[in-house]
Amino acid sequence: MESRFRTRVKVCCISSPNEAALAIRLGADALGLVGRMPSGPGVVLDDLAAQIVQQTPPPIATFMLTSETNVTDIIAHQQRVGANTVQIVDAVAPETYAQLHAALPAIKLVQVIHVIDERNLEEALQAVENGADTLLLDSGNPNLSVKELGGTGRVHNWEISRKIVEQSPVPVFLAGGLNIENVRRAIDQVQPFGLDICSGVRSNGQLDATKLEAFMNVVCG
Numbered sequence: 050m051e052s053r054f055r056t057r058v059k060v061c062c063i064s065s066p067n068e069a070a071l072a073i074r075l076g077a078d079a080l081g082l083v084g085r086m087p088s089g090p091g092v093v094l095d096d097l098a099a100q101i102v103q104q105t106p107p108p109i110a111t112f113m114l115t116s117e118t119n120v121t122d123i124i125a126h127q128q129r130v131g132a133n134t135v136q137i138v139d140a141v142a143p144e145t146y147a148q149l150h151a152a153l154p155a156i157k158l159v160q161v162i163h164v165i166d167e168r169n170l171e172e173a174l175q176a177v178e179n180g181a182d183t184l185l186l187d188s189g190n191p192n193l194s195v196k197e198l199g200g201t202g203r204v205h206n207w208e209i210s211r212k213i214v215e216q217s218p219v220p221v222f223l224a225g226g227l228n229i230e231n232v233r234r235a236i237d238q239v240q241p242f243g244l245d246i247c248s249g250v251r252s253n254g255q256l257d258a259t260k261l262e263a264f265m266n267v268v269c270g
């Protein structure tokens with residue numbers, strides 16, 4: 050039987066209610082709201098993120114990106130914003146997921162893995178073992194003195210990402226430098242559950258309807 054599976058799309062770096070409405074109209078399955086970060090262009094203030102969350106209808110998911118690594122701070126961030134999904138963009142202690150699930154039972158946890166080398170395969174599987182509900186493979190570098198935790202516009206090593214997809218028992222999103230030119234290759238090569246895009250569908254920092262529509266056409270085509 051022919052598969053009816055469609056690769057899901059999370060449109061990240063949403064910076065206004067208008068961008069949220071545009072992304073939803075063009076077929077986004079999830080919106081990404083970037084909290085305070087050590088670097089990167091996509092940050093939005095918590096009050097505005099909370100307003101966007103309130104205006105987002107089901108079944109669209111709201112992913113709140115947090116650079117916090119301490120459980121108390123992650124919970125406080127989620128409570129300020131109200132998103133239904135917390136995306137943890139930095140490494141956290143193994144017990145973090147269980148503690149967050151206990152404190153926020155309705156909230157799903159996405160762990161970002163910044164793909165640099167083969168060691169990230171073990172890191173990804175360990176995060177799932179520890180309680181991550183979903184993985185998101187990105188191209189940051191948490192080892193720099195000023196950490197890069199996303200929004201780099203760079204592609205990483207998709208061979209490693211493919212191995213993580215093959216071995217992960219939970220859904221995996223692919224992020225990092227995706228655009229209209231490379232997205233078909235990314236889907237074919239990595240076969241992720243979903244895609245996450247920020248800079249590739251923006252012009253002068255704004256969400257670009259023409260680029261996003263073209264991107265969605267490739268994904269759905």
Ligand SMILES: O=C(O)c1ccccc1NCC(=O)[C@H](O)[C@H](O)COP(=O)(O)O
Nearest residue numbers: 061089090091198199200202226247248
């Ligand atoms: O955009 C940022 O400033 C940012 C900073 C730190 C963590 C995440 C950030 N953006 C959100 C994302 O997760 C991006 O969608 C993801 O990194 C892909 O970005 P891009 O390579 O620009 O498509």
